[in-house]
Amino acid sequence: MLNDRLRDFIDSVAETGRVSDADVTKLQEDILKGGIASRIEVESLLALDRAVEAAESWGRVLTKLVVDFIVWNRAPQGAVSGDDALWLSTVLEISGPSPNAMNIAYGILDAAGHVDVALLDFIMRGRQQARLSQMAA
Template structure:
């Protein structure tokens, strides 16, 4: 279940269609000051990311929040299990390897002591797609 404050925050951003610097500060300082606490919160924020435009700080904040949750708040701490890697790779793949999705995957790879191959596969597909896009351009 989503916290009411986070649900209201997401609803207002969807209505407005844009995330500004004040929104990022509110998310980090008030709404998720203790970080993300559930998969549903991650799923909701990643869905929001696909639907709105945002200031640059949004991607940085989203990346940090998701990476901290996956690496440090899920067991085993400091590693990414097969279950979490499959779940997250599936979420990140929904709209293709966006810059924020790739940043999240790389942040987790940098921070975790062990990352399951499912997340590594997502990174490789994203890199391949980026290479193919450059060739086609």
């Protein structure tokens, strides 16, 4: 379930079309002070990430929130299960592997003791796409 305060935050930011530094601070220090609580919150924040422009601080905070949720708030702690890796890689891949999506995947890889192959496949596809884009330019 999506927390009402987070829903209001997302609606407000979507309306303006931009996540400001003040929005990021409010999200981190007030709305999600205890972290992300559900997959739907992750999906909603990632959808917002794809839909609006954002201050530089947004990517760092979004990455930390998602990494903490996947690695430390899900069982087993410190590892990413196959189910979580498949779900997250699917969500991250919507609209292609964005810089924030790739940073989240790499952040999880750095923080977790074990990561299922589904997330590693996402990273490899993202790297391949980046190489192909560079070759085409």
